Amino acid sequence: MTDCDHKATKDGFAKRKFLGETFRAKASVCKSCGAELWDHDVQGKFNGWLTKLHSRKRGKFQIQPLFSANVRACLKKMALEFPGSKDSSIVRAMTFLYLEAGQDRVLLRDMESIFISDTFIMLRSGKKASLPVGFNPMGILAIHGWGELTGVPPAKVVEEATLRVLAVYLAVDEKGRKIWAEVKEELTRLLRAA
Amino acid sequence: MNDDHLSLPNLELQGQKFLERLRVAASLNLDYWTRGKSGKPNLPLSAFLVALVRIPEPTDVFWEDRKSQKGKNAQHGEDRVWQFEFDLEIFGTKAVFYLKGYFFTRWKLGGVTIQSFRSVVPESTPLRRK
Numbered sequence: 076m077t078d079c080d081h082k083a084t085k086d087g088f089a090k091r092k093f094l095g096e097t098f099r100a101k102a103s104v105c106k107s108c109g110a111e112l113w114d115h116d117v118q119g120k121f122n123g124w125l126t127k128l129h130s131r132k133r134g135k136f137q138i139q140p141l142f143s144a145n146v147r148a149c150l151k152k153m154a155l156e157f158p159g160s161k162d163s164s165i166v167r168a169m170t171f172l173y174l175e176a177g178q179d180r181v182l183l184r185d186m187e188s189i190f191i192s193d194t195f196i197m198l199r200s201g202k203k204a205s206l207p208v209g210f211n212p213m214g215i216l217a218i219h220g221w222g223e224l225t226g227v228p229p230a231k232v233v234e235e236a237t238l239r240v241l242a243v244y245l246a247v248d249e250k251g252r253k254i255w256a257e258v259k260e261e262l263t264r265l266l267r268a269a
Numbered sequence: 270m271n272d273d274h275l276s277l278p279n280l281e282l283q284g285q286k287f288l289e290r291l292r293v294a295a296s297l298n299l300d301y302w303t304r305g306k307s308g309k310p311n312l313p314l315s316a317f318l319v320a321l322v323r324i325p326e327p328t329d330v331f332w333e334d335r336k337s338q339k340g341k342n343a344q345h346g347e348d349r350v351w352q353f354e355f356d357l358e359i360f361g362t363k364a365v366f367y368l369k370g371y372f373f374t375r376w377k378l379g380g381v382t383i384q385s386f387r388s389v390v391p392e393s394t395p396l397r398r399k
Contacts, residue, residue, distance in 0.1 A: 114299075
């Protein structure tokens with residue numbers, strides 16, 4: 076099967092199921108393969124639709140990652156270092172810190188190297204409970220985007236990203252502390268702006 | 270100065286980074302094809318936007334003449350289509366993706382049309398068949 080070049084288009088609709096709701100807007104559609112063109116106009120309509128959905132059904136923008144008692148204890152301890160920040164705010168900040176660390180591949184690699192340690196086992200072990208974490212439209216789109224790339228559910232994206240940053244927080248060796256200093260600075264910046 | 274001299278492949282040879290060009294173009298005006306009923310389904314736009322942050326500078330970009338002269342941006346788009354594969358390490362696992370598109374407008378970077386963006390399984394992209 077070859078790739079379609081979308082040579083000829085016709086009027087049709089762009090559709091997307093998202094958060095259990097269906098978005099639909101007029102768009103150009105490929106006559107040959109049925110692909111939809113998401114241009115600036117369609118993207119704007121989708122963003123507007125998402126903003127309205129956020130104001131009407133806030134609960135749909137909540138993700139419920141499962142965390143062990145060890146993770147929840149760590150979050151409580153961390154909250155003392157970031158006054159006024161709730162557990163859910165810290166999880167949200169840590170999630171994007173990890174996901175966007177890709178712009179700094181060295182930091183990402185360092186974080187992964189720490190993650191594959193005993194800390195990994197400790198953070199994952201024990202009974203798990205959900206922690207509701209709310210996201211704004213931009214945040215939920217990004218989390219779902221990562222889920223689509225990795226093939227894992229959004230809650231798992233949040234869990235995996237959070238565990239990796241927590242592993243750095245718990246690192247006791249010199250390398251780990253150095254990385255944490257860098258990560259903490261970024262986390263502070265994110266939480267200040269939250 | 271003729272078209273060929275100003276074409277984006279040539280600009281890249283003059284030291285302009287392809288990835289920088291792609292990111293700038295995507296932020297200016299992005300046309301994204303998604304969800305074909307037949308053919309190979311692209312990943313959703315939200316997946317492309319987050320991947321864009323982590324795409325490494327591609328080492329092998331293949332350029333070929335664009336076959337389509339119809340459709341949006343076709344008239345004022347670059348005459349050549351680019352395509353490449355890249356890998357992303359996500360949660361400690363490496364995954365390979367295929368990206369194909371073309372820049373518009375000619376002579377001035379105004380945006381980019383993404384024709385294909387999908388996860389690669391063996392033998393699944395034109396590059397693998399070459």
